[in-house]
Amino acid sequence: MKRPAAARRDAATSAPEAGQQVSDDTLREFIGYHIKRAFNVVQADLNQALKPLGLRMVTYSALVLIVDNPGLRQSQLAEALDVERANLVVIIDELEGRDLITRDRVPTDRRAYALNPTLAGRRLYDRALEAVRGHERRILNGMTEETKLAVIGAMSLIRQSSGGGSKGG
């Protein structure tokens, strides 16, 4: 109920002193605010880094998981990426259309497709990982290994607070 000391200007219908800068002291109390702002930077820079390869964040993540888990099914990939099966279809269409992966019928369950990378897919995987490593070097800007581990631990802690799937946002 108490209000932030620093932020507040004066009371009702105050004048908009133009040159003055906006205080976000109240929002900065919250860790979620900092995460959101940082994530915006990460996302923007990552997409820039992936653009020359014709990839976006989702298509990149999907390609990596398919190369690392060849033969997995669309439903498994959808769950791993935390996207709806329906929305994954166009992502897979895109990767398949560029001959980066193949959709292979599963003999033992003819409803399902096994996703496998092509040679081109594996090559793009290597280039994408190099690009993303460069991107991380850029945005981390000399962050210590200790801090990195602390962040990863903290993010995992937050992730655990949710039951599992995190949609609905």
Next chain:
Amino acid sequence: MKRPAAARRDAATSAPEAGQQVSDDTLREFIGYHIKRAFNVVQADLNQALKPLGLRMVTYSALVLIVDNPGLRQSQLAEALDVERANLVVIIDELEGRDLITRDRVPTDRRAYALNPTLAGRRLYDRALEAVRGHERRILNGMTEETKLAVIGAMSLIRQSSGGGSKGG
């Protein structure tokens, strides 16, 4: 160029052993991946917390900044929230339509509007902050103060790597 030891299954067009679970070891090398997953959880839970108040993440942030910086202009708010002026219009419309804020003409610059909270706006601000504090308690799940500060420092470091505006993602 080297490949993750843990992740890889066998080679070309392998079988999709159904029960097996998907490895994201390669992606977990990257801090951005952890931030994204955590942010998804934060966003989903925050929106749940704000729903009873009729607020979303943006409208909440906008309301907080308007209460803390009464009299600021839309363009200032747009910059502070890192959204386009054009997209802020509907957000402001929404808050104004609910009589949480007012758009007041600036006498010294008749192009601009000064944004001011109403009494109802200030009251909802208080309730929203309470709700968000509860949300943070929930998702942080006993994170130590030390870790929190480390995370905030790390997120600020990432934010600094960008020139300022972080759009284009």
Next chain:
DNA sequence: TATTGTTATACTCTATAACTATA
């Protein structure tokens, strides 16, 4: 009956260009 992949649809968020009224 349930599940896999699919289509269609809708709703949010975001980016861009162009307009108006003022400066």
Next chain:
DNA sequence: TATAGTTATAGAGTATAACAATA
């Protein structure tokens, strides 16, 4: 000329329902 707010529009991202084929 430039700026503040606005409108319109298009592209992502995402959620839901319903369908065909298969289990």
